[in-house]
Amino acid sequence: MKLIHGAAALALALSSTWAQEPAPSPSGEAAAPVASPLATPSGGSTAAPVPAPAETPLEPVASPEPPPVDSAKMKAEVNLAETPGADDFAITPPADEPGAENAAEVTGKLEGDEEPRPRPAVAGTIEVTAKDQNQIVRAAVGNLVRISLESNPSTGYNWELRDFDYGVAEFHSSDLVARQTDGNVLFGAPGDTVITIQAVKPGTQDITLVYRRPWEPPGQIAASFAFKLEVTGTTAPEATPAP
Numbered sequence: 225m226k227l228i229h230g231a232a233a234l235a236l237a238l239s240s241t242w243a244q245e246p247a248p249s250p251s252g253e254a255a256a257p258v259a260s261p262l263a264t265p266s267g268g269s270t271a272a273p274v275p276a277p278a279e280t281p282l283e284p285v286a287s288p289e290p291p292p293v294d295s296a297k298m299k300a301e302v303n304l305a306e307t308p309g310a311d312d313f314a315i316t317p318p319a320d321e322p323g324a325e326n327a328a329e330v331t332g333k334l335e336g337d338e339e340p341r342p343r344p345a346v347a348g349t350i351e352v353t354a355k356d357q358n359q360i361v362r363a364a365v366g367n368l369v370r371i372s373l374e375s376n377p378s379t380g381y382n383w384e385l386r387d388f389d390y391g392v393a394e395f396h397s398s399d400l401v402a403r404q405t406d407g408n409v410l411f412g413a414p415g416d417t418v419i420t421i422q423a424v425k426p427g428t429q430d431i432t433l434v435y436r437r438p439w440e441p442p443g444q445i446a447a448s449f450a451f452k453l454e455v456t457g458t459t460a461p462e463a464t465p466a467p
Contacts, residue, residue, distance in 0.1 A: 343394065343424060352451065361431075362454045363423040368396060371433065373449055375400070375417040380437040381446055383417040392429040392455050396420040423455040 347366035354373060363369055373383050377400060388395065401416045419433065435447040 343422065346422070354449065356451050357449055358451065360452045360454055362456070364456055365423055365425060367423045367455075369393065369421045369423065369431075369453065371419045371421070371431075371449075372401075372416050373419075373433065373435075374414055375435065376414040377417075380439075381435055382438075383419060383433050383435050383449070384438075385419065386432045386434045386448075388431070389429065392423065392425055392427040393421040393431070393453055394424050396422045421453075423453070426455050426457050428455070429453045 344366040346368055347364060349368045349370050350361060350363045352361055352369060352371045361369065375382055382400075384398075385395065397420045399418045399420075401418055403413060403415050421431070429452070430450065431453050432448065432450045434445040435449075436442075436445040
């Protein structure tokens with residue numbers, strides 16, 4: 225029994241000795257022993273410490289010097305009373321234009337101006353509707369001729385005067401009249417375009433209206449309305465008082 229324990233102790237000692245010997249290199253020479261970083265102090269072997277990198281000292285950088293406090297620029301005093309104001313900046317007019325003091329005030333008519341013709345007082349109203357198409361409408365000087373035609377501006381179409389000459393009659397006003405049902409305005413429903421002209425002097429004049437969209441070509445129209453206006457110097461028949 226003692227012999228068995230002695231053989232086991234000898235084998236353990238030999239295996240420990242073989243483990244500590246370095247393995248031979250490929251050239252047959254024994255390799256140098258390598259210190260294990262995991263070795264404990266009790267084993268007698270420690271890893272060599274890694275030296276820290278050398279620190280390079282930084283050279284100080286000189287900061288720019290501030291300007292001297294007693295410099296001539298900082299000592300200079302600004303007198304605001306001597307600063308020129310807006311009134312001191314005069315704009316010199318061009319040489320070919322007279323100054324404001326030499327320009328004469330314009331009191332007369334300029335070239336091409338026309339004297340506005342006085343309109344006669346409103347004497348009454350003549351009503352014109354679609355049934356007067358291509359008819360003769362008689363009026364007197366001063367009468368308003370009120371033309372009422374059905375229209376629907378929500379579609380973009382509306383009535384307008386075409387080739388109207390300011391001669392026997394002059395333009396007075398243009399209005400849109402919405403239709404109502406039980407006191408309620410029907411938005412988007414057809415209404416009436418009312419164009420009013422005034423007879424200003426005796427004579428005859430052709431009155432033409434077209435129904436079109438303003439952004440379309442002038443020749444593209446949906447409908448037209450025309451009549452001949454005869455104006456006399458007396459009160460027109462069936463004239464009604466102006467509103």
